[in-house]
Each structure stands twice: as structure tokens, then as C-alpha cells.
Amino acid sequence: MTIILMLIFTTSIFAQNLIVLNKSENNAMIFDLRSDKLLAKIPTGEAPHEVAISPDKKFAIITNYGTRENPGNTLTLINLERLTVEKTINLENYRRPHGVAWIDNDKVIITAEANKSIVIVDVKTGETLKSIQTEQDISHMLVLSKDVKKCFVANIASGSVSVIDLKDSKLLTNIPTGKGSEGIDITPDGNEIWVTNRAEDSVAVVDAKNFKVKKKIKVDGFPIRVKISSDGKFAVVSCARAGEIAIIDAKSKTLIKRIKTAEKSDIETSGRLFGSTFGDSPVPIGIAFADKNLVYVANSNADIISIIDIENGKIIKTIKTGKEPDGIAIW
Structure with a gap:
């Protein structure tokens, strides 16, 4: 009996689940990854x-x-134990919420594109606690510093990253990072901020302490998201136009390889965010690491998640989703 209980307990610790947002179906799918x-x-x-x-x-x-046509102004809180909607939070005049991170178990921080702001929300009460202006256009994605004292925000139309002091609730600076700065992540040691510049096919590496761009890496194909492995070894960039992910050595800042995320898409593109802009590309966007070498990639114009081993450069399998998967997360 003790052995059985131990096995059950161990399995529960290492069990992983995937959540996928289908932005053209207005729903979230949750999968058991085992x-x-x-x-x-x-x-x-x-x-x-x-x-x-x-x-x-x-x-x-x-x-x-x-x-x-209709800017959004809500957040959906899902109870992952019951697999139900816990509540819908109305942000009132804060519109086009996009990037999101948890500050702690009670509070989240989001971007509100239409307001050129980041907004802190108490998810238990649904109350908006404060907002801080980025003073930039299309503040899209964000990431928190490791000590949760700063927030870094990628601003697409301004081609910049805003640095916000959360303790004093003020904008510290806006860093010019490149045309179309959109995807953003922070290294495990907290020393670097990586930013994808989709309009100039580059990735900027920013020093998180002096707020200077220390390196730019050429990455063709509309780089739209970036995620860094838990060991800090790899940076994975989804390239929407090319239909590939680019694997970068995060230490040397050099491109190692590119991997196709799916076959060419023949799915009807009408009613999707990018439509036929990228032709028959599967349009990879959202990225999540299952471990340091295994990545899940949402292909928005193919309606699948690709599971890719970045060491051997192979697609292991795919998971069918709803229409236009984008944001994903693993826990």
C-alpha cells in the first residue's frame, strides 16, 4: 500500500498539463500531456x-x-483543479489586455494596449489596483524580473521595451530595441531580456541591469515570440512567416538551427488574425517548454500544437486544437 501511494504521489508531482487558447473559437482547451x-x-x-x-x-x-472591431476588456480566471471558469474580471476602461504574468498567487499584471499601460489586478476581488503608463504604442507582451521588482514591456509600434519600477509605480525608461518589438523573455539568471523584432527580422538581447542592447541576432521569417530554456542554454524563436522555430545558443548568441513546425497549411485562412498574410505557413506563435529540450509550439494557421525535440530537430507528434491556437502554457 505504501509503495502504491508513493507512486501515485510521484506521478502527481511530475504530471504535466497543457492549456491552449483558441482565439477564433473563444475557448481554452486543457490536455493531459501524459x-x-x-x-x-x-x-x-x-x-x-x-x-x-x-x-x-x-x-x-x-x-x-x-x-x-470590438476591443476586449476582460480576463478569464480558470480553476485548474475543477477545470471550470472561476470568474470573469471586467477591466472597465482598460482595453485590449494582452501580455500577462502573475506577481503572486493573488495578483496579476497585464498590458492594456489601448491605454498604453500595464495594469495590476487582484484576481480574488477583481479589483484593478493600479496602472502605470508605458507612453508607448501597442504595449503587447511583458515579463517580470526575477525579484518581481521590475516589469519589462515590449511595444510593437514604438519598437521599444519599457522598464517599469513596480515598487515605486513609475516608468524608468524606454529602450529602443528594433522595429516591431513583440515577443519577450528573461534569462533564468535574470541578467538578459530577449526581444523579437518582427518588422526587422532580428532578436535584441538587452542587459537587464544597464538597460542597453548588448547584441542583435539576425532571425529571418517574422520572429514573433521567444522562450528561453530553464537551464539558460537555448532561446527558441517562433518565426510566423517562415513556419519555423529558430534555435539560438543563448550563451554565444549564435543561431544553431531552424526547424519546420508543421507541414504547409491548407486550412481556410479567412476569419483569422493574420489571414493569408503569410501564405501557406502554419504560422507558429506561442511557445512553451515541457523540459529543457522539449518545446510545444502553437501553429495558428494549422490548428495544431507541434511537440519538437530541439536537440535532434524533429517533430515528435502533434495535437489537434480548435481554430487559431495562440497562447499556451504548461504546468
Whole structure:
């Protein structure tokens, strides 16, 4: 009996699940990664874009961005133990919520594109606690410093990264990073901020202490997201136009390889964010690491998640999703 209980306990510790946002279906899918079984399909607000898992792994918070015609202004809080909607949080006048991260188990920080701001929200009460202006256009994605004292925000139209002091609630500086700065991540040691510049096909590496760009890496194909492995060895960049992920040695800042994320897409592109802009590309966007070498990639114009071993450069398998998967997370 003791052995059986230990096995169950061990399995529960290492069990991993995947949440996928289908932004053209207004729902979230949750999969058991041990079996790839669909556990639940949960309704969200209109056009859910990004998702983050709480530190205690009990909740997922989703930003409902809205459409071109109808800007969104809500967050969906999902109870990951019950697999149900815990609540919908109305942000009132804060519109087009997009990037999101948890500050602690009670508070999240989001970008509000239409307001050129980041907003801190108490998810338990639904109260907006404060907002801080970036003074930049299309403040899209964000990442927190390791000590959670600063927030770094990628601003697409301004081609910059805003540095915000969360303790004093003020903008410290805006760093010019490149045309179309969109995807953003921080290295495990907290020393570097990596930013994808989709309009100039580059990735900027920013020193997180002096706020200077220390390196630019050429990455063709509309680099749109970047994620860094837990060991700090690799940076993975999704290239929406090329239909590939680029694998970069995070230490030497050199491109190692490029890997196709799916076959050419023949899915109807009408009603999707990028439509036919990228031709028959599967349009890889969202990235999540399962471990230091295994990445999950959302292909928005192929309606699949590709599971890729970045060491051997091979697609291990795919998971069918709803229409236009984008934001994903693993816990």
C-alpha cells in the first residue's frame, strides 16, 4: 500500500498539463500531456490571446483581447483543479489586455494596449489596483524580473521595451530595441531580456541591469515570440512567416538551427488574425517548454500544437486544437 501511494504521489508531482487558447473559437482547451487526452474545453471571453499559470498551479489567467472591431476588456480566471471558469474580471476602461504574468498567487499584471499601460489586478476581488503608463504604442507582451521588482514591456509600434519600477509605480525608461518589438523573455539568471523584432527580422538581447542592447541576432521569417530554456542554454524563436522555430545558443548568441513546425497549411485562412498574410505557413506563435529540450509550439494557421525535440530537430507528434491556437502554457 505504501509503495502504491508513493507512486501515485510521484506521478502527481511530475504530471504535466497543457492549456491552449483558441482565439477564433473563444475557448481554452486543457490536455493531459501524459496521454494527450483532452480534459476540458472551457469558454473564455472574445479572442483570448495569452495565458499564465499561478505560482501555486491552482489557476490560469487569460487575457481576452477582443477583435479589430470590438476591443476586449476582460480576463478569464480558470480553476485548474475543477477545470471550470472561476470568474470573469471586467477591466472597465482598460482595453485590449494582452501580455500577462502573475506577481503572486493573488495578483496579476497585464498590458492594456489601448491605454498604453500595464495594469495590476487582484484576481480574488477583481479589483484593478493600479496602472502605470508605458507612453508607448501597442504595449503587447511583458515579463517580470526575477525579484518581481521590475516589469519589462515590449511595444510593437514604438519598437521599444519599457522598464517599469513596480515598487515605486513609475516608468524608468524606454529602450529602443528594433522595429516591431513583440515577443519577450528573461534569462533564468535574470541578467538578459530577449526581444523579437518582427518588422526587422532580428532578436535584441538587452542587459537587464544597464538597460542597453548588448547584441542583435539576425532571425529571418517574422520572429514573433521567444522562450528561453530553464537551464539558460537555448532561446527558441517562433518565426510566423517562415513556419519555423529558430534555435539560438543563448550563451554565444549564435543561431544553431531552424526547424519546420508543421507541414504547409491548407486550412481556410479567412476569419483569422493574420489571414493569408503569410501564405501557406502554419504560422507558429506561442511557445512553451515541457523540459529543457522539449518545446510545444502553437501553429495558428494549422490548428495544431507541434511537440519538437530541439536537440535532434524533429517533430515528435502533434495535437489537434480548435481554430487559431495562440497562447499556451504548461504546468
